[in-house]
Amino acid sequence: MNATPLSPERDAGLAALVPLCIAVFLGFSAIGVALGALPRYVHDTLGYGDVVVALAIAAQSLATLATRRAAGRAADTRGGRRTMLVGLSICAAAGLVLLAATLPASAAGRLAVLVIARLVLGVGESYVMTGGLGWGMRRFGPARAGRVMVWCGVAMYAAFAAGAPLGAWLLGHGFAAVAAASVALPLAALAVAATLATVAPAGGERLPFSRVVGLVARCGTGLALASVAFAATATFVTLLFAARGWQHAGWSLTLFGAGYVGLRLVGSAWPDRYGGARVALVCLGVEALGQLLVWSAPDATFAHIGAVLTGAGFSLVFPAFGVEAMRRVPPASRASAMGAYVAFFDIALIAGSPLAGLAAARWGYASAFLVGAAAAAASAFVAASLLRKPAILAA
Structure with a gap:
């Protein structure tokens, strides 16, 4: 022990x-x-x-x-x-x-x-x-x-x-x-x-939490924006199916999960191997495409395809931006950085559904997925900015 x-x-x-x-x-x-x-x-x-x-x-x-x-x-x-x-x-x-x-x-x-x-x-x-x-x-x-x-x-x-x-x-x-x-x-x-091996905390100077938040803020913002599509799908896809009179709404959530888990199983090493920003950029394009397919779907089949693509695109966003965040923080503060980074996801889940809900209430359920696509596109701009300005701290 x-x-x-x-x-x-x-x-x-x-x-x-x-x-x-x-x-x-x-x-x-x-x-x-x-x-x-x-x-x-x-x-x-x-x-x-x-x-x-x-x-x-x-x-x-x-x-x-x-x-x-x-x-x-x-x-x-x-x-x-x-x-x-x-x-x-x-x-x-x-x-x-x-x-x-x-x-x-x-x-x-x-x-x-x-x-x-x-x-x-x-x-x-x-x-x-x-x-x-x-x-x-x-x-x-x-x-x-x-x-x-x-x-x-x-x-x-x-x-x-x-x-x-x-x-x-x-x-x-x-x-x-x-x-x-x-x-x-x-x-x-x-x-x-309790069976996990004890690993000594990293030595060195620990940064103030406010400084840690500043270092991971761009990565956290990218994660938060990408999470809007997740919130929109989890909250409104079944309601969209009901409003359109389509059958098998539950399959969209199942297919979202299949896309999410499937790509994680296949691509678990990609953020480490190819770089988080590059992987995030590709995945966010897939996520945005999936949201646009659900938004414009003429029938349930297209909505199901959109759900799969949304799940697959969102799958590696968290580790991709997370890799970039950890590379911007010294070893002694990386757990604090992870806490700050994940807090952006918490905020996105708290705020994402109401944001999509405002659009749904005004323009119909499909508009929630247009909001998700726009947020994914904005997240892609964040990923592109990370490519232009790579981490300067030692990994």
């Missing part, structure tokens, strides 16, 4: 990523379970409307965003492994809070407990992912940072895909079953993460 710290140079095998990805999968499965169960519980059991449901779910994202800085600093100073263990412990504590919602109380009282649990879970999520990415980048070095981000992302989205239906099934057996799984899954992840 407390082995001699390893250096990136002494550890070359990417097989060491396997326990990290398993721990990420188990930890984020608890988040997926909550997403599959809580909306129905708040709406059907507690009797609240859609706005309250949305606010209860959004509480986690706000807590995650607010603690990215602290999580990054913890990973830089105490190590990614320790930070991840703390995060998984916090996630398990959030499950214990959920158990309190099964006690006899008014609907308002149980809702308050759920919101507290969501806030605690958001803190845990921040520490888990920032710590895990910090551990992986420190162990494998900047030359493989893209692959670390790719595989951690695959584990995270697979956890959402598996956890959501599990949560819906567990809710049919009572909310206590949902709460119990929300405790058990992070504890299982904790046992796996």
Whole structure:
């Protein structure tokens, strides 16, 4: 458990990523379970409307965003492994809070407990992912940072895909079953993460967080703009199908996921091998094309093709811009940089759906995808600017 710290140079095998990805999968499965169960519980059991449901779910994202800085600093100073263990412990504590919602109380009282649990879970999520990415980048070095981000992302989205239906099934057996799984899954992840080798934090001067944010801001802005298409697809594609009278709306989300995971499996090494800015530029062109196809689709088939292209294009944007961000920050501040970088994604998810929703409310559901295409094009300009001005800090 407390082995001699390893250096990136002494550890070359990417097989060491396997326990990290398993721990990420188990930890984020608890988040997926909550997403599959809580909306129905708040709406059907507690009797609240859609706005309250949305606010209860959004509480986690706000807590995650607010603690990215602290999580990054913890990973830089105490190590990614320790930070991840703390995060998984916090996630398990959030499950214990959920158990309190099964006690006899008014609907308002149980809702308050759920919101507290969501806030605690958001803190845990921040520490888990920032710590895990910090551990992986420190162990494998900047030359493989893209692959670390790719595989951690695959584990995270697979956890959402598996956890959501599990949560819906567990809710049919009572909310206590949902709460119990929300405790058990992070504890299982904790046992796996405890086997990770200790990697000493990088030495050298650590930059102030404001300086770190400034160094990764362009990369983060590119990520945020690219994420608008993701938000538009997740929020409005099923509504577009319903409005047009098309069948099999769910297939668009399935195909989006297939494109996303498929390209990650094929191209996990591309950002490291060809450069993040170059990969981002190509991927954003594919993403914009996919959004334009959904926007202009005359039938469901074209919309499905657009969904596949959107998922494939968005797939490598996070690691591509992430590689560029890490190359602009000295080693001692890279976990903080990752926390700042991922915060741009948090902001995009919080703001992206309302932005697309404003367009949909004024011009119809299809216009949300035109907004997504425009945002992807703007992100491509950011990627092009990174090509013109490469990183000047040593990797």
